[in-house]
Amino acid sequence: MQRTSTEGPDYFHKVVDCQWACPAHTPVPEYIRLIAEGRYTDAYMVTWKSNVFPGILGRTCDRPCEPACRRGRVEDEPVAICRLKRVAADNKGDIADRLPVPVAASNGKRVALVGAGPASLTVARDLAPLGYELTLFDGETKSGGMIRSQIPRFRLPEEVIDEEVGYITGLGMEVRLGERVGSLKALMDEGYDAVFVGSGAPRGRDLDLPGRQEAAANIHIGIDWLSNVSFEHVNSIGKRVIVLGGGNTAMDCCRTSRRLGGEDVKVIVRSGFEEMKASAWEKEDAIHEDIPILNFLVPKEFTHQDGKLTGVVFEKVRPEYDDSGRRKLVHAGEPDQHFECDDVLIAVGQENAFPWIERNIGLEFDEWGMPQVNPLTFQSTAPSVFFGGDAAFGPKNIIWAVAHGHDAAISIDKHCNGEDVAIRPAPMTTLISQKMGIHEWSYDNDPANDGRYKVPQRDKADALKDVRLEVELGFAREMAYRETQRCLNCDVQTVFAEPACIECDACVDICPTDCITFTENGDEDDLRGRLKAPATNVEQALYVSDVLPTGRVMVKDEDVCLHCGLCAERCPTGAWDMQKFLLEMTHAGGSCR
């Protein structure tokens, strides 16, 4: 193999699995260390800068960082990254003086933001300090978008939303709530320099089955129903509830039902338990609240009597896999099953809907009715209209909306300044040695052996009484500290300098996870097979040195490195060094222009 090139932002970034996996590339180990030091406010600001909603995401994020976490490959479970973020939010001090100062003078550019959800709010946060005159529209009476309407209060208290949305709206912008944009053309005609569409995926999919119309009074679309609960238009449901669907919305629906009078609440899903779209922890929470999840049942018909829903008939299916591994659900050969219920919540997916966008204003849509949006610049085919969040590429989650928002803000800023939006700013990176003494590092290099700590929850009986009572209590400081010690500090990189190496093997001998091998060079497949421990995780890079004096190369498998620094401590010549790689995404503003 060629000597590994660590120049440029990507190589070391990939080693920081959590940060690489985070759509907004939040520097996770950096804020975890700050939490460990008790510097909650600093930790909060690091997070706030990247992902805008630490308190909200610390409770609700889909956490792509955690499946990626290296800790999960070394022992059973990843670091509780998401809930640690909440610790920073819960324990921070006043951050007023750390927020950008509202700009007194306008830069003369006006931007309209459609929808006051996470994508638009991110764009607003990035652009407001640059002097843009922003106008934020939303059809609801409060801002926050799906954060407020779809996420139940027992998972995310209202104060947290108000606080973090408030940090953004407080930067100075016109917020026009209760004002649903009915025409993009009319909006554009108002002379905005740019329009950002962050209107989400607001339409819940329906199931057109026999009985749907007749029993309509007791059949609800999940996200609409959740929104009605959030805005207190609905405060009860029947005793027997069936939730159709296997995603996170279904989990929110069933748990909300339990709090509004549902005693016998079931989730019934077409697919198997493992393939359900809901995150594992959300399924776990639902099961904990005595909600059974029934699988491989496809709804066929709503049964009703005298115009009232009586239940749902399901066909039992089983999975069948073809040669390419594709799954097909086939009739299981069992009789259909009828489940009685008083209400049904349909949570089988969401769709985008753009009835308010005229099709003759130069904004092209694809065959599925989605706007054609450049995935890097978020620009539509109408140069001054940008999309982000669920509105851009269909339903994802908050953290993706934030990432889109940052990128769209860069594009809008460039567009308004007459620059090419295709030229994207590089992230800011630094690589700094952490050596403080012969065996001292400026980070805590001793990883704890503890297993993952579970976030304490409110007693179930109490939690089920009130739909607005938060279930998770959050980590207390001490437990949070212990959880932080499980972090492997993957951003502190093992950096190898060939000229200093005397090939004494000290690093090979000490490495607790057998990452390092000195061996004859070969191609990648060959090398992976004959390292001290076989490097079977091809997602993870091999770090290969130049040829050393004995004719061998140093090969380090990044896969399960603990970043404990023992290789560097045992190295007599300093050929190994532990260097902190900090990557911060460049957001809209002067430095990227």
Added chain:
Amino acid sequence: MTYITKPQLHHPKLAENALGYTRRDYEGSVSTLCAGCGHDSISAAIIQACYELDLPPHRIAKLSGIGCSSKTPDYFLGNSHGFNTVHGRMPSVLTGANLANRDLIYLGVSGDGDSASIGLGQFAHSIRRGVNMLYIVENNGVYGLTKGQFSATSDKGSKSKKGVINHDAGIDLVSLALQMGATFVARSFSGDKAQLVPLIKAALSHRGAAFIDCVSPCVQFNNHAGSTKSYDYVREHNEAVNRMDLIPHRDAITVDYAPGETVPVTQHDGSVLQLHKLAAHYDPSDRIGALAYLQSRQALGEIVTGLLFLDPEARDLHENLGTVSAPLNTLTERELTPGAAALAKLNASLR
């Protein structure tokens, strides 16, 4: 040394041996030696060898004297028996332990100061008596603990870190072991585990006095130009006469070398050494030839490594003395006090 202990977290695919132990289970506490010390590599090689041989850690006794090398038993086989003796007296304590309990596997760990200076006599006598052990000298040719004086194995003409030339003749422990009748003699290099690990495995399987002289650079005081025990010097002058694989049981031989190049040697315990010749004329069954070869190469500044001599049918001290076949701690009152009739018979035999 390091301030943290080696994390318990290990590679998820870390393999287990026949006893269900991983290599990590054969480790000891974290080394306090200088970073880059060759001794740590030897510790790692011992760990690897014991793991690969499926040795039960509680059946191994590791004994050492005083010095950097003699500290190392703390850094491997944390679940084995250990005895840190006074300076240079490891061989006699080991001999005593071996006489008392012949069932343990004895590993004597020493250094050039401990074995070639203060303990030279003890070294020689334990070898000539054929104590069943692996005696390994971690030879760095320098007194590292006292900051870099020449040791008794420093080669004549070599230079200290301060630039002083050594005028005394160096003791070659390999030659001495050969002369004293060692039945397994090898030399290796801490920086070459591919050679060292099989040698340790073979030596641990050998019945009789097995000796390995392992050149082990002292990074702090003896790794400079002018030293003959530096990483660079040893790599440049290392002449391996053979490579070896140890196959624990006769029936497991699958390695297929070209005929004439590989000699299978069956040891007393049934294990087979597959000796792969590198130096065409070197014969490791010829003690006198080995001595002559070593001297001639040494005169040229070469360091001959590999398995230098082996007597696969060696006898050990117990056989020579005709001792009881069981460890003394297993003998019961019945065997220890055979009664008046036995005493009378013994007395009669002496009249």
